[in-house]
Amino acid sequence: MNIRELGERKLVSTIHRLQAMPAMGYIGIGDDAAFLPASDKGWLATSDMLVEGTHFRWQWMDPEQLGEKAVAVNVSDIAAMGGVPKVCLTSLAVHGDVQVDRVESIYRGIARALDRYGAVLVGGDTVGSEGGLVLDVTMLGEPAPAGPVLRRGARPGDRLIVTGRLGAAYGGLVLLERGVRWPGTTAAERSLLTAQLAPTARLEAGSVLASLVHSMTDVSDGLVAELRELARFGGIGMRITEALLPIDEATKELAEREGADPHRWAYYGGEDYELLAAVPPSHIDEARETLERVGIAFAEVGVVTDQPGVFAVSDQGERRLDEEGEFNHFSVQKMLC
Amino acid sequence: MNIRELGERKLVSTIHRLQAMPAMGYIGIGDDAAFLPASDKGWLATSDMLVEGTHFRWQWMDPEQLGEKAVAVNVSDIAAMGGVPKVCLTSLAVHGDVQVDRVESIYRGIARALDRYGAVLVGGDTVGSEGGLVLDVTMLGEPAPAGPVLRRGARPGDRLIVTGRLGAAYGGLVLLERGVRWPGTTAAERSLLTAQLAPTARLEAGSVLASLVHSMTDVSDGLVAELRELARFGGIGMRITEALLPIDEATKELAEREGADPHRWAYYGGEDYELLAAVPPSHIDEARETLERVGIAFAEVGVVTDQPGVFAVSDQGERRLDEEGEFNHFSVQKMLC
Numbered sequence: 001m002n003i004r005e006l007g008e009r010k011l012v013s014t015i016h017r018l019q020a021m022p023a024m025g026y027i028g029i030g031d032d033a034a035f036l037p038a039s040d041k042g043w044l045a046t047s048d049m050l051v052e053g054t055h056f057r058w059q060w061m062d063p064e065q066l067g068e069k070a071v072a073v074n075v076s077d078i079a080a081m082g083g084v085p086k087v088c089l090t091s092l093a094v095h096g097d098v099q100v101d102r103v104e105s106i107y108r109g110i111a112r113a114l115d116r117y118g119a120v121l122v123g124g125d126t127v128g129s130e131g132g133l134v135l136d137v138t139m140l141g142e143p144a145p146a147g148p149v150l151r152r153g154a155r156p157g158d159r160l161i162v163t164g165r166l167g168a169a170y171g172g173l174v175l176l177e178r179g180v181r182w183p184g185t186t187a188a189e190r191s192l193l194t195a196q197l198a199p200t201a202r203l204e205a206g207s208v209l210a211s212l213v214h215s216m217t218d219v220s221d222g223l224v225a226e227l228r229e230l231a232r233f234g235g236i237g238m239r240i241t242e243a244l245l246p247i248d249e250a251t252k253e254l255a256e257r258e259g260a261d262p263h264r265w266a267y268y269g270g271e272d273y274e275l276l277a278a279v280p281p282s283h284i285d286e287a288r289e290t291l292e293r294v295g296i297a298f299a300e301v302g303v304v305t306d307q308p309g310v311f312a313v314s315d316q317g318e319r320r321l322d323e324e325g326e327f328n329h330f331s332v333q334k335m336l337c
Numbered sequence: 338m339n340i341r342e343l344g345e346r347k348l349v350s351t352i353h354r355l356q357a358m359p360a361m362g363y364i365g366i367g368d369d370a371a372f373l374p375a376s377d378k379g380w381l382a383t384s385d386m387l388v389e390g391t392h393f394r395w396q397w398m399d400p401e402q403l404g405e406k407a408v409a410v411n412v413s414d415i416a417a418m419g420g421v422p423k424v425c426l427t428s429l430a431v432h433g434d435v436q437v438d439r440v441e442s443i444y445r446g447i448a449r450a451l452d453r454y455g456a457v458l459v460g461g462d463t464v465g466s467e468g469g470l471v472l473d474v475t476m477l478g479e480p481a482p483a484g485p486v487l488r489r490g491a492r493p494g495d496r497l498i499v500t501g502r503l504g505a506a507y508g509g510l511v512l513l514e515r516g517v518r519w520p521g522t523t524a525a526e527r528s529l530l531t532a533q534l535a536p537t538a539r540l541e542a543g544s545v546l547a548s549l550v551h552s553m554t555d556v557s558d559g560l561v562a563e564l565r566e567l568a569r570f571g572g573i574g575m576r577i578t579e580a581l582l583p584i585d586e587a588t589k590e591l592a593e594r595e596g597a598d599p600h601r602w603a604y605y606g607g608e609d610y611e612l613l614a615a616v617p618p619s620h621i622d623e624a625r626e627t628l629e630r631v632g633i634a635f636a637e638v639g640v641v642t643d644q645p646g647v648f649a650v651s652d653q654g655e656r657r658l659d660e661e662g663e664f665n666h667f668s669v670q671k672m673l674c
Contacts (some may be wrong), residue, residue, distance in 0.1 A: 004433030018444045019458045034459035040375040049428040053467040069593040091386040091473045096341030107355045121356045122371035131391040131468025136428040
């Protein structure tokens with residue numbers, strides 16, 4: 001069997017199985033970031049790798065955007081734990097023929113994003129490669145004062161909330177596939193391309209939600225995959241009210257032109273880098289007010305139930321979502337078709 | 338100008354220039370590992386990336402060796418700061434056509450090496466790639482009780498010591514280029530191939546030396562490049578007595594057969610992953626006794642001087658080494674010819 005047939009999630013399980021169990025207190029593989037306890041508040045640690053041809057193409061993205069996005073997707077993982085990013089290491093594999101100013105622009109983008117999110121670069125590696133460019137970022141951060149917010153912890157009755165909008169990053173990918181280039185020619189195009197090429201990590205939202213939620217994650221792999229992660233623990237399930245999904249006009253219009261269902265883009269498209277959290281009913285009003293105060297839109301999209309699985313309720317009744325498909329980095333080309 | 342022409346060291350300077358200065362107390366880009374101070378002892382952090390075609394070829398190395406080496410080279414950086422590795426994140430870019438058992442073997446090697454050095458895997462990333470395999474490891478560790486041992490700190494009069502042997506890893510590379518495959522057919526071949534394919538990080542040596550030395554680094558890029566790093570600070574220089582270089586018989590014999598000077602392999606070959614330290618004369622006997630007690634060979638190879646530059650003394654007199662050449666990942670193919 002090859003890696004494409006196995007898929008990323010099963011590969012991660014395999015990797016997990018081969019490793020010694022982390023020592024007491026460590027929270028390791030399987031959450032947005034690892035938690036490293038210490039006598040003080042400890043650290044969060046996460047890595048995300050962007051690969052030319054899989055995650056980006058030079059015809060689509062300028063090098064400064066690449067640097068900024070590589071930082072943002074890692075900050076998103078720290079934000080999903082309710083933490084604050086502090087220091088970063090970057091490893092870059094690059095072909096010797098690549099022009100120096102392109103690499104400088106990548107690091108300029110990294111510097112700009114680190115400045116935006118309040119972190120600093122402290123190390124990394126630069127190596128030659130015969131293949132495409134690979135940029136791996138490791139971000140270390142401080143956990144929320146009350147400790148890290150995990151994927152585990154949602155309880156039946158909790159409300160499911162999502163920041164911002166879903167499906168827009170996939171819309172941006174569709175535009176790029178159709179030959180539209182940054183920044184597009186309309187406000188709608190620019191908005192979707194921004195979601196795909198220049199996402200914003202929900203750092204402030206993660207911090208203010210940390211003390212109000214039972215569990216949280218970012219929506220990097222599509223809503224359904226992330227709901228399944230939240231539902232992995234403790235025999236719980238997730239029920240989404242499809243009409244409540246935060247899909248903006250730009251995304252809806254593009255999906256309509258493409259003859260596609262924008263809900264599927266929200267469910268399986270990936271790369272939205274919004275936060276998804278399970279909030280106890282007693283805290284839902286405070287969560288709403290707090291997010292409004294910091295100017296971040298959010299939607300209440302469903303509830304946690306005691307029925308295992310991920311379900312959607314729409315005009316057509318209830319259907320199960322988590323057996324339909326899955327975002328898989330190893331078959332992203334298939335999704336693009 | 339392209340990246341090959343610029344070279345790795347100038348690229349790192351460029352990256353450094355583009356970033357904000359790390360906050361007070363952080364020791365960032367430019368040492369073996371970054372130091373992250375905290376209210377407790379703080380953390381060390383380092384990343385090293387191995388790229389198919391640049392750092393390894395599948396015809397030369399089995400996947401378990403790759404996993405072990407990726408961990409060892411990172412542990413070597415932690416050891417060079419006098420620290421102890423604790424947790425690790427791994428990012429893997431792999432083509433979808435690669436067989437699952439090959440990837441499992443890489444992670445089995447990672448697990449074996451982590452077990453050997455006392456660290457655990459807590460996270461990372463797995464992504465598809467259209468190119469060759471890329472494995473990036475980030476290792477976090479605890480600094481030595483008295484704080485991290487830096488490259489900066491050597492003083493004129495200090496003795497320069499090196500653990501183990503030099504040039505053997507380059508000898509192993511030469512054997513692989515000549516078609517010899519692991520484990521070779523003689524003890525000498527196996528010894529050189531081990532240095533190249535299965536290096537051991539000098540973790541125990543780093544710990545026991547930490548309180549005895551003024552400065553320390555590992556010899557990953559060849560002795561001359563590392564001496565130049567130690568000499569970068571404070572107008573000091575390094576003088577090596579060529580006859581004292583720890584070059585073993587296997588390396589000397591192979592170099593003779595190749596019509597090459599084994600000293601050059603020690604100076605510029607790279608990948609030896611030994612420790613190089615500047616020891617005050619008052620501590621040199623204790624360093625010798627301590628290393629002997631833990632069974633690690635070491636050689637006193639020269640002295641720190643107040644004459645900037647890296648020099649070698651041999652029968653032919655004194656000559657300057659640090660303007661002769663440099664280990665450069667971007668032109669490693671050239672070195673192999």
